[in-house]
Amino acid sequence: MELRQLTYFLAAAETENFIRAAELCSVAQSNLSRQIAALEAELKTVLFRRVNRRVTLTPAGREFAVHARAALERLQQGQQFVSKLEAGEGGxxxxxxxxxxxxxxxxxxxxxxxxxxxxxxxxxxxxxxxxxxxxxxxxxxxxxxxxxxxxxxxxxxxxxxxRQSLQLVVSDRHPFCQLDPASLALKQVLNEPLVLLDESSRLRRIVERVLAQRGFVVEPVFEVNSVEVLKELVRQGAGVSIMPPISMRASQGQDGLALLPITDLAEEFxxxxxxxxxxxxxxxxxxxxxxxxxxxxxxxxx
Known part of the structure; x- marks a missing residue:
């Protein structure tokens, strides 16, 4: 499907006459007719009823016209946006x-x-x-x-x-960092003081749900409403936390934090x-x- 085919189709739909539509598009009428016929063949449907020199849209043609106009309008908006950007304007x-x-x-x-x-x-x-x-x-x-x-x-x-699974966040001085990464289980994690986001956080609610499914109750030592404060508390050794790895990407290995997988916590979010x-x-x-x-x-x- 080509842009010119849509342009010719809409011109014919507007004028209900192939000759007038060809004049509007500055092309030969035979060329316009061929392109519309090619469009109908590609869509496998008849877009116009042809009676003498007048053409009218079929029900399929009326429906297609709605989408064709929207597509051309979107393209024009895109061209205008690019032109504005090149001219130093923006949105x-x-x-x-x-x-x-x-x-x-x-x-x-x-x-x-x-x-x-x-x-x-x-x-x-x-x-x-x-x-x-x-x-x-x-x-x-x-x-x-x-x-x-x-x-x-x-x-x-x-x-x-x-998608990411939840992992344990600890200070890079924590003894867990010396363990085999494949050996850290949730039960061991919950023996540590927990630092979590407060109960208004969707992540906190997910952590509670995941732990409840395994028979554990969440009892954090610290509840905060800031990821950065949470990181700092963990960094200072005040406790450990459970977070998706993307939350720590900028910190890991650079400012005293480490991410550790939890072997029995495999769900992805x-x-x-x-x-x-x-x-x-x-x-x-x-x-x-x-x-x-x-x-x-x-x-x-x-």
Whole structure:
């Protein structure tokens, strides 16, 4: 299917006359007719009823016209967006991000995007998954990076970025670091003082659920509402924590933290990108969404 075929088809649909449509498109009428016939052959359906010199859309043709107009409008918007970027103009992208990704996965991609599109303004809101889902649904955010959304809302599209299991976070001076990595079990972990996010965190609720399924009760020594505070407490030896590895990527091996696998904790949880299912997503936001999806596909984040 070619762009010119869509253009010819829509011109004929508008004028209901192949000769007039050819004049509008500055092509020979025979060429326009051939291209529309080729389009019908590709779609395996008749788009026009031909009566003498007049043509009218069939039911299939009317339905296809809706999608063809939308496709051309989207293409025109894309051309305008690129032209604005080249002219030094840009749009505004409002995105949300959960804390575990805010200091690891997010900054490197935003920096790369800003380098490619310096005229695009970025507004970033760090929050919890439930809050960010509400903000995307209401249109206050263009999209968000969230943890294990589990949403079935018809208002939202959920694109999985990657999956990770939970691991143990300890100070790099902790005795667990000397153990065989394949020998650390959950029962041993729970003999240590726990540092966890507070109960408003989706990650905390998941940790509680996973442990309850194994007959354990969560009794943290510290409850905090900040991933960075959690890291610092663990770094200082105040306790251990259970987190997805992506939360620690920027810290591991650099500032006194270590990640250790837990042999009997194999479940994987989703990090996803969510945006509205209805209404037009701004083109600058769409470009950044594509950047996140392509980077998540390209790199093995496990």
């Amino acid at each position: 505004l992208v409002r995105l949300g991000c959960v804390q575990p990704l805010s200091t690891t996965f997010l900054p490197q991609i935003l920096a790369r995007f800003a380098g490619s599109y310096p005229a695009v303004k970025l507004q970033v809101r760090i929050g919890r998954t439930d809050e960010l889902l509400r903000l995307v649904e209401s249109g206050e955010l263009d999209f968000a990076l969230v943890f294990n959304p589990g949403t079935r809302s018809e208002l939202l599209v959920v694109e999985e970025l990657f 989703i990090f996803a990108l969510v945006y509205r299912n209805f209404g037009a997503t701004p083109l600058a936001a769409r470009e950044l969404i594509n950047t996140f999806v392509s980077q998540a596909t390209r790199h093995n984040l496990d």
